[in-house]
Amino acid sequence: MKKQSNIYHEHHYKDKDRHLVAVDSIIFGFDKKRLKILLIKRNFEPCRGEWSLMGGFLKKEESLDDAAARVLYTLTGLKNVYLEQLYTYGDLERDPGARVLSTAYYALIDIEKYQEQLSNKYSAKWWDINNYPNLIFDHNIMVNKALRRLRRKTRTQPIGFELLPKKFTIPQLQTLYEAIHQKKMDKRNFRKKLLSHDFLERLEEKDKRNSKKGAYLYKFNEEKYNDLVQKGYGFEI
Amino acid sequence: MKKQSNIYHEHHYKDKDRHLVAVDSIIFGFDKKRLKILLIKRNFEPCRGEWSLMGGFLKKEESLDDAAARVLYTLTGLKNVYLEQLYTYGDLERDPGARVLSTAYYALIDIEKYQEQLSNKYSAKWWDINNYPNLIFDHNIMVNKALRRLRRKTRTQPIGFELLPKKFTIPQLQTLYEAIHQKKMDKRNFRKKLLSHDFLERLEEKDKRNSKKGAYLYKFNEEKYNDLVQKGYGFEI
Secondary structure: HHHHHHHHHHHHHOOOOOOEEEEEEEEEEEEOOOEEEEEEEEOOOOOOOEEEEEEEEEEOOOHHHHHHHHHHHHHOOOOOOOOOOEEEEOOOOOOOOOOOEEEEEEEEEEEEHHOOOOOOOOOEEEEOEEOOOOOOOHHHHHHHHHHHHHHHHHHHOOOOOOOOOEEHHHHOOOOHHHHOOOOOOOOHHHHHHHHOOOOOOOOEEEEOOOOOOOOEEEOHHHHHHHHHHHHHHOOOO | OOOHHHHHHHHHOOOOOOEEEEEEEEEEEOOOEEEEEEEEOOOOOOOOEEOOOEEEEOOOOOOHHHHHHHHHHHHHOOOOOOEEEEEEEEOOOOOOOEEEEEEEEEEEEEEHHHHOOOOOOOOOOOEEEOOOOOOOOOHHHHHHHHHHHHHHHHHHHOOHHHHOOOEEEEEHHHHHHHHHHHHOOHHHHHHHHHOOOEEEEEEEEOOOOOOOEEEEEEEEHHHHHHHHHOOOOOOOO
């Protein structure tokens, strides 16, 4: 009986179709002023010479998450970037060369922090989010979905603090939100909404680089911040 | 030159690993009182006789979305169910029989509406969300993720109205939310929050089945409802 069950078992997988699976990563960067996106010029066919996300094929012996990290490192030198899975694109015609599924990942990083890691060996380049070239395949669709996800997340969770220095001013935080959401926000409203959640702690120091009067520096309360991330709602900008 | 480029092109895909890809669907149902989940007993190895989500393998000539719809139909008789992609599970050891990726989909349906479609040919069965059997592989993890997604979505979007009759009472709506969120909600607070968004229109009719005084019937304003779905935020229960 055991043997028969093994035959069924093997049979169950043996006659099934197998597929090429890719991973593609959307890397957003913030340079303390603007939101950017990291792109790479393809040096192979199809679409050689066109711009692309950081993509490559999944190997037999690695998880999807590991593949995304490996591909990103191989193409750019970036490592230890927290990549979050976005969506899997499974339409038949998405890659003109073959039927390839692609699981997209995204991240938002501090450009300065990763500047040294970013290898010049490859042709990865930061582009302004308002002015980047047309991308191969369905990569434009992926970027738009990642932007929507990023905006939703930063509206409902206090994500984004990783992008700021330990001590920051409210105007610095507003610049980050304005870059992500691509719109000017009302100064008083922003401050009011933000401070209504008590995960920000005002310090006694001021940042006086931009005005004589200076702007108070804040740090965030890690415990309350983590509570909000866990809850995943209740925070809204 | 054209020929050489084609050689590169073919080479690019030819030596890459190919993978088994499955789809697994989490079907939540609402019977006007409780939230349920549809499960099926596996009749093949591995894990024969254990309970599972609606799963099957992706074929060469179909998109991921089409595969999810086909598998659901084949196993249960259900069709025209709006399935939303949830997440792709790509760990190496998730299926004990082979390396299989799985893209999970989920839906929330009106149990009564689909009762006739649900074929008895197979062993699919509704289980209470608080009392269902342990599932194969990583299917418990999938269900928990789908529940979190459903709860988040119903907190930030006016989803769920599809599960109610055209005209409904506030208590009926509250029952739906309580089933999804698995907790009692405060009656006055619920009513107040809900009516603060003006996508509900009070009708002159009353539903008098549950009390002499009766409860006003409401319908939703489709335009305002769709605005909120589009925005994807700004609504919070």
